[in-house]
Amino acid sequence: MTTLFGSGIKRREDPRLITGTATYTDDIKLPGLTYAAILRSPYAHARITRVDVSAARAAPGVIAVYTGADIKDKVAPVPCAWNVPNCDLKIPAHPLLAHDKVRYVGDGVALVIAETRAQARDAIDLMDVDYDVLEGNVDPEKMTRAGAPQLHDDVPNNLAFTWVVAGGDANKAFDGAEVTVKERIVQQRVIPTAMECRAAVASYNKAMGQLTLWVTSQNPHIHRFLCSVMLQIPEHKIRVISPEVGGGFGSKIPAYPDEALVSFAAMDLGRPVKWAEDRSENFKTTIHGRDHIEYVELCGTKDGQITGLRTTVYAGMGAYASTAGPGIPTILHGLIYPGPYTIPNVLGTIRGVYTAGAPIDAYRGAGRPEASYLLERLMDVYARKIGMDPFELRRKNFIAKDKFPYTTCTGLTYDSGDYNIAMDKALTMIDVPAFRQEQAEAKKQGRRLGLGMVSYIEICGLGPSQVAGAVGFGGGLYDSAIVRVYPTGVVRVYIGAKPHGQGEETTFAQIVADEFGYPVENIEVLSGDTDNTAQGWGTYGSRSTAVCGSAVKIAAQRVKEKAKKIAAHLMEANEADLEWNDGKYSVRGSPDQAKTFAEVALMANLAWNMPAGVEPGLEATAFFDPSNFVYPFGTHICTVEVDEATGLVTVLRYIAVDDCGPLINPMIVEGQVHGGIVQGLGEALWEIAVYDESGQLLTGSMMDYAIPKASQIPHLETAHTHTPSPVNPLGIKGVGEAGTISSAACLVNAVVDALSDYGITHIDKPLTPSRVWAAIQSARQHGNGSANGNGAAIGTNGAVKENGR
Amino acid sequence: MKRSVILNVNRIARTVEVEPRSLLVHVLRDDLNLTGTHIGCDTSQCGACTVLIDGQAVKSCTQLAVQVEGMDITTIEGLAPSGALHPMQNAFWEKHGLQCGFCTPGMIMTAVDFLGSNPDPTDDEIRHAIEGNYCRCTGYQNIVLAIRTAAEVMRAQSAAGQPTSEPAGESTQRSPLPAAEPAGAGV
Structure with a gap:
C-alpha cells in the first residue's frame, strides 16, 4: 500500500471554497438577526467629556445603544493572557468600550444595534461625543521620554515592562572584542491584513443561559475562555464556532472587545446580533505587528568568530496589552537571539511601551522575524567590516550538526539541525560567483545589482505546556484529536486546532488514511466548534501539524490498537499473530483469514461479539503535548536591482531552502512558503502603518497601506532539506512562518549589498523608492563617511506617506 | 425609499427591493443570499467582490444595484451552471x-x-x-x-470544438453563459 504521507494530493477543503459555498462568519444569517456598529474614537488620546446618543436611539430601526458608562459594571475588561514573569509587567484595564479616556484611533466608544446593517451605520453618524483632546504619540521610544503623554494613570512613563535576556557575559565580550558593529534598526508597525476582516455573530438562549458565538478565530477554545471572563458567564454556557476563516496571520488569535460586545447585546436583547468590521475599521482596531526601535550590536574576532550580541529594544505594545502582546517581544524574541549560531554571550534589554496606537500582538512569526532580522542584518554588517564572505561568516558560526540537541546561552534547547545542508542546497540553485561578475559588469554600465542571504531558525510547534506555564502564557500548548470510526467504517476527526487556509483537512486526513490503509475520501477532518472538539489551543506559531497532527496520529494509533484486539477476537486468533497489510488484519501464515479495517469497524460499532473487557465502539481521543519546541531552519538568497535615479528596488530572483522536517503534503508546504516569503517581502518593500505625530492613522485603507500585488513579485524558487525533529511522532517542524521570518532580512541585505560601496550599512524597511533614494543622496553628500558614525544608516520614522506605488 | 429592481443573476431574474444607495455586493449577499461574493475592503482595491456583468469582471462594490438592472450578472455560484466545475x-x-x-x-x-x-x-x-x-x-x-x-x-x-465556458473575444456579448431568462421568471 502506498502511503499518502509525502503526497501532494489536492486539498479536500477546496470544493466549497472554489464554488462560493463556504460559510464565513459574515455569511451567517439567523432568524431575527440584528446588526451592530461601533462608534470609534477619531482621536488617539482624549478624555471623553460628554456622550449624547439620544438622536441615535431615536433613529429608524435602532433597537439599542450602549455607551461605555452603560456597560462598565456589567462586563469585565479584555484580559491579557500572557503575564510574562521576571519583569515588572503592568497590564492596565482595557474596557470593552471606553468610558473615561480613549487611547487610540479606533477605540470603541458606543455600540448601536439596529434592524439592518445600514441603519446601524447611519445611527453612528447621529452620535455626539465631546472630547478633551490630549497629546498622543505612537513612537515607542519617544513615549518613554520625560514629558511624553501619559496614557494610563497606573503605568508611569508608559513603560509596560523591562525584560532582560542574558546568557554568558556579553558586556565582558564587548569590552575585549576585536570587532564591534552596531546599528539603530527600526522594525516598523505593519498590519496583518487578512483578506477577511473580523466578524462575530452572537445568539443567546435565555431559558438555557446558553450563548453561541460565531467568530473569526484561530483558536475557538481560547475565545471561549476569554469571552467567559469578559461576559462573566461560565465556560460551559458558551459555544464558540469558528466557521470558515479567511486568513489570520495572528490577527485572529486575540480576544477583542467586539465579540464580547455583540455577545453582551445578544444576551441583553434576546435577539441574535451580527457585527462585521469594514476594512478601515480593521486597519484601525485589529492588532498590528512588529513595531520595534532597536539599538543592536554584535562583536567578535577579526577572523569572524562571533562572541556577543547586545540589544536595547523599545517594543510598542499599542494602547493596551493584547492577548499575547507582552510575550511577543520577550519570550518569542529575546530567547532566540543566537539564531543558528554559537553565540556564547547575549544581553537583551526589552522595554515594552504603551503607545497611542492599535494594540500590537502576534503577526506571522511574532517576535522571531524581528530577531532574525536584526541578527542577519548585523551578520552582513559584520562580514563587510572584516571583509569576509557573508556565507562564510555564517558557516563559521553555525552550530555543528553533531551538537544537537544544542542548548543556547539563552536557555533554549534546539531539537535537531544541519544548517550547512540548507545553505549547500541553496548554493546549488544560484551561481554566486557568476552573479558577482554580473554585478561588477552591471556597475560599469551604471546599474546596481545586489545579492542578499540569510540563514535562520525559528521557534515553532508551540510548545510544551509546562514551558508555556513557566513563561507566563495563560494557557496550555498541547492539542487534541478525536478519531471516531462510524459503523460503515468512515472516519471523522475532530481537532483542537483551527485551520484557516493551512490545509489540515487534507494533511490530517493523510495521516489517518495511512494508519487505516484507507483512501483519504473516507476521512473527514472537522474543526472550529468547541461543542464537538476536545480542548485545544488553536492554529498559530506553526504548531498545528507538529502538535495537533501528532495528536491525530496517536488517536488513530489507539483506534488501530483496539481494532486489532477486535479483529483477533473475530478471527479467533492470537493478537500477536496478526499482521497489518494492505488495510487488513490477517493471521500470519494464513493470509485467507483476514478482516479489513471497515469490517472491524462495523463489528466494533455493532458490538455483537466483542472480546472480554473491550468496550463497544471504535474511537479514541488523544492529547499531545510535545517535549520541546521544534526549530525549523533554512537559507534564503535573493538578488535585486536598485535604480539609483529613483530608488526603485526590483526583486530579480528569490531562492528559498527550508528544512521543516518531512513533508506530509509538499504542495501545501510550498504554498505556505510562497505566502510567507511574499508577506516578508511586503514588509521589506512596501508595508508600513503610518501614524502622524498626533496618533492619527494615515494608512487607514487599502489605498494607503500597500500589501503586495501579483505583478510586484518574482517567481519564487523553493527547495527543501529534511531533518526530522525528535520531539513529535511525525518528525514535523512547522513551516507556516518560515518565509516571513527570513525574507525581509534577505531582501534588505540584497539592497544594502547593491549600495555598499556608498558606505551604506543599513536602510530601514520598508525600502520604498523614497527611502532608498534618500539613502543614496545622503551617502553621496557624506561621501563614504557616515550619517551615524557607523556608515550611512538611513531610516525615517516619521509621518510620511510613502508606499512607493 | 426602497425601489424594486429586477436583477438577472446567474440566469435567473430576481426582483429585489433595494435602497437607491445599496451596493450590488450588498444586495447579492444580503438580499439574494449569494455569499460566495466576498467583501475585503471598502475602497475597491481588493477585488474579493468581483463578479461578471455582461461577461466583464467588475468589482461589485463599485456598482449600485439600481445601475445594473437588466444586465446579466454572474457570481461564483453561477459560474458552472451544469454542476461540473469551470x-x-x-x-x-x-x-x-x-x-x-x-x-x-x-x-x-x-x-x-x-x-x-x-x-x-x-x-x-x-x-x-x-x-x-x-x-x-x-x-x-x-x-x-x-x-x-x-x-x-x-x-x-x-x-476540440467543445463548448468552453468562454467564447473567443469578438462577440459583443462576452458572457460565457446563456442569456438570462425573461424578467419575472425567477423569484
Whole structure:
C-alpha cells in the first residue's frame, strides 16, 4: 500500500471554497438577526467629556445603544493572557468600550444595534461625543521620554515592562572584542491584513443561559475562555464556532472587545446580533505587528568568530496589552537571539511601551522575524567590516550538526539541525560567483545589482505546556484529536486546532488514511466548534501539524490498537499473530483469514461479539503535548536591482531552502512558503502603518497601506532539506512562518549589498523608492563617511506617506 | 425609499427591493443570499467582490444595484451552471491556487474574464491582469500557475470544438453563459 504521507494530493477543503459555498462568519444569517456598529474614537488620546446618543436611539430601526458608562459594571475588561514573569509587567484595564479616556484611533466608544446593517451605520453618524483632546504619540521610544503623554494613570512613563535576556557575559565580550558593529534598526508597525476582516455573530438562549458565538478565530477554545471572563458567564454556557476563516496571520488569535460586545447585546436583547468590521475599521482596531526601535550590536574576532550580541529594544505594545502582546517581544524574541549560531554571550534589554496606537500582538512569526532580522542584518554588517564572505561568516558560526540537541546561552534547547545542508542546497540553485561578475559588469554600465542571504531558525510547534506555564502564557500548548470510526467504517476527526487556509483537512486526513490503509475520501477532518472538539489551543506559531497532527496520529494509533484486539477476537486468533497489510488484519501464515479495517469497524460499532473487557465502539481521543519546541531552519538568497535615479528596488530572483522536517503534503508546504516569503517581502518593500505625530492613522485603507500585488513579485524558487525533529511522532517542524521570518532580512541585505560601496550599512524597511533614494543622496553628500558614525544608516520614522506605488 | 429592481443573476431574474444607495455586493449577499461574493475592503482595491456583468469582471462594490438592472450578472455560484466545475475552478483546485479561499471567488471571476480577451497569456500578463485582486495567503505564484493551466485546458477544449465556458473575444456579448431568462421568471 502506498502511503499518502509525502503526497501532494489536492486539498479536500477546496470544493466549497472554489464554488462560493463556504460559510464565513459574515455569511451567517439567523432568524431575527440584528446588526451592530461601533462608534470609534477619531482621536488617539482624549478624555471623553460628554456622550449624547439620544438622536441615535431615536433613529429608524435602532433597537439599542450602549455607551461605555452603560456597560462598565456589567462586563469585565479584555484580559491579557500572557503575564510574562521576571519583569515588572503592568497590564492596565482595557474596557470593552471606553468610558473615561480613549487611547487610540479606533477605540470603541458606543455600540448601536439596529434592524439592518445600514441603519446601524447611519445611527453612528447621529452620535455626539465631546472630547478633551490630549497629546498622543505612537513612537515607542519617544513615549518613554520625560514629558511624553501619559496614557494610563497606573503605568508611569508608559513603560509596560523591562525584560532582560542574558546568557554568558556579553558586556565582558564587548569590552575585549576585536570587532564591534552596531546599528539603530527600526522594525516598523505593519498590519496583518487578512483578506477577511473580523466578524462575530452572537445568539443567546435565555431559558438555557446558553450563548453561541460565531467568530473569526484561530483558536475557538481560547475565545471561549476569554469571552467567559469578559461576559462573566461560565465556560460551559458558551459555544464558540469558528466557521470558515479567511486568513489570520495572528490577527485572529486575540480576544477583542467586539465579540464580547455583540455577545453582551445578544444576551441583553434576546435577539441574535451580527457585527462585521469594514476594512478601515480593521486597519484601525485589529492588532498590528512588529513595531520595534532597536539599538543592536554584535562583536567578535577579526577572523569572524562571533562572541556577543547586545540589544536595547523599545517594543510598542499599542494602547493596551493584547492577548499575547507582552510575550511577543520577550519570550518569542529575546530567547532566540543566537539564531543558528554559537553565540556564547547575549544581553537583551526589552522595554515594552504603551503607545497611542492599535494594540500590537502576534503577526506571522511574532517576535522571531524581528530577531532574525536584526541578527542577519548585523551578520552582513559584520562580514563587510572584516571583509569576509557573508556565507562564510555564517558557516563559521553555525552550530555543528553533531551538537544537537544544542542548548543556547539563552536557555533554549534546539531539537535537531544541519544548517550547512540548507545553505549547500541553496548554493546549488544560484551561481554566486557568476552573479558577482554580473554585478561588477552591471556597475560599469551604471546599474546596481545586489545579492542578499540569510540563514535562520525559528521557534515553532508551540510548545510544551509546562514551558508555556513557566513563561507566563495563560494557557496550555498541547492539542487534541478525536478519531471516531462510524459503523460503515468512515472516519471523522475532530481537532483542537483551527485551520484557516493551512490545509489540515487534507494533511490530517493523510495521516489517518495511512494508519487505516484507507483512501483519504473516507476521512473527514472537522474543526472550529468547541461543542464537538476536545480542548485545544488553536492554529498559530506553526504548531498545528507538529502538535495537533501528532495528536491525530496517536488517536488513530489507539483506534488501530483496539481494532486489532477486535479483529483477533473475530478471527479467533492470537493478537500477536496478526499482521497489518494492505488495510487488513490477517493471521500470519494464513493470509485467507483476514478482516479489513471497515469490517472491524462495523463489528466494533455493532458490538455483537466483542472480546472480554473491550468496550463497544471504535474511537479514541488523544492529547499531545510535545517535549520541546521544534526549530525549523533554512537559507534564503535573493538578488535585486536598485535604480539609483529613483530608488526603485526590483526583486530579480528569490531562492528559498527550508528544512521543516518531512513533508506530509509538499504542495501545501510550498504554498505556505510562497505566502510567507511574499508577506516578508511586503514588509521589506512596501508595508508600513503610518501614524502622524498626533496618533492619527494615515494608512487607514487599502489605498494607503500597500500589501503586495501579483505583478510586484518574482517567481519564487523553493527547495527543501529534511531533518526530522525528535520531539513529535511525525518528525514535523512547522513551516507556516518560515518565509516571513527570513525574507525581509534577505531582501534588505540584497539592497544594502547593491549600495555598499556608498558606505551604506543599513536602510530601514520598508525600502520604498523614497527611502532608498534618500539613502543614496545622503551617502553621496557624506561621501563614504557616515550619517551615524557607523556608515550611512538611513531610516525615517516619521509621518510620511510613502508606499512607493 | 426602497425601489424594486429586477436583477438577472446567474440566469435567473430576481426582483429585489433595494435602497437607491445599496451596493450590488450588498444586495447579492444580503438580499439574494449569494455569499460566495466576498467583501475585503471598502475602497475597491481588493477585488474579493468581483463578479461578471455582461461577461466583464467588475468589482461589485463599485456598482449600485439600481445601475445594473437588466444586465446579466454572474457570481461564483453561477459560474458552472451544469454542476461540473469551470476549468478555472478546477485549475485553482489542481494547482493549489488558494489557501483561505476568501479572495478566490473574485480572483476566479477576474481570471475568467481575462482569458476571454487573452486566451494564451504569459505569466507576466497574468500577474498584471490580477493586480486588482489581492491575495494575502498564496504569494500569487500558484494563482498564476492555475490561470495558465486553465488557459491551456480552455484552449484545448476550444480547439476540440467543445463548448468552453468562454467564447473567443469578438462577440459583443462576452458572457460565457446563456442569456438570462425573461424578467419575472425567477423569484
